[in-house]
Amino acid sequence: EVQLVESGGGLVQPGRSLKLSCVASGFTFNNYWMTWIRQAPGKGLEWVASITNTGGSTYYPDSVKGRFTISRDNAKSTLYLQMNSLRSEDTATYYCTRVHNSGYYFDYWGQGVMVTVSS
Amino acid sequence: DIVMTQGALPNPVPSGESASITCQSSKSLLYSDGKTYLNWYLQRPGQSPQLLIYWMSTRASGVSDRFSGSGSGTDFTLKISRVEAEDVGVYYCQQFLEFPLTFGSGTKLEIK
Numbered sequence: 001e002v003q004l005v006e007s008g009g010g011l012v013q014p015g016r017s018l019k020l021s022c023v024a025s026g027f028t029f030n031n032y033w034m035t036w037i038r039q040a041p042g043k044g045l046e047w048v049a050s051i052t053n054t055g056g057s058t059y060y061p062d063s064v065k066g067r068f069t070i071s072r073d074n075a076k077s078t079l080y081l082q083m084n085s086l087r088s089e090d091t092a093t094y095y096c097t098r099v100h101n102s103g104y105y106f107d108y109w110g111q112g113v114m115v116t117v118s119s
Numbered sequence: 120d121i122v123m124t125q126g127a128l129p130n131p132v133p134s135g136e137s138a139s140i141t142c143q144s145s146k147s148l149l150y151s152d153g154k155t156y157l158n159w160y161l162q163r164p165g166q167s168p169q170l171l172i173y174w175m176s177t178r179a180s181g182v183s184d185r186f187s188g189s190g191s192g193t194d195f196t197l198k199i200s201r202v203e204a205e206d207v208g209v210y211y212c213q214q215f216l217e218f219p220l221t222f223g224s225g226t227k228l229e230i231k
Binding site for chain 2: 100
């Protein structure tokens, strides 16, 4: 059974940093691209970052580029999201998702982890 | 960036009736490989989103055949036949043609 379990969320002050983790199980992690998607309270879904299966390439929207870094440790089947210079608008539930390896769609989602940026 | 625009539903929808959700993209999502990179997700209340439809019209594993996807390169429809209580939630379309990946704003389905 595929499982994606996020951790590392919490309350953080504006301008500070936070690192999220997502431990994957039930599949061969290093065969799949992975992605972080977030959802602000009461709002829709927003793509945050994607990484190829080897970690060789990463992709970000302008809203987080230069502040967030996606990475992975294939030996530990773990995905990360380093978030720096956090802003109030980064407050959201962050979902770890798997990208189907031949389809370009998000076929599995974690339960999500809440990040609140507030003083 | 590709903008995804979703339509609203005339909520609440009577149980057993059909519901159609529209989604429009600002650029054709038809790729040279013949696939249209438009996906649909359902987020039930209090849950993570789940995949319903990929490549515009292919149902994901385990998804009821009451759900069907159709469309052209820029105009898409998710049809839910014989709506049931478990279909309640917010439906999102999403394009995977190019970065930045983008979602529609969501369409809420309520059942009467």
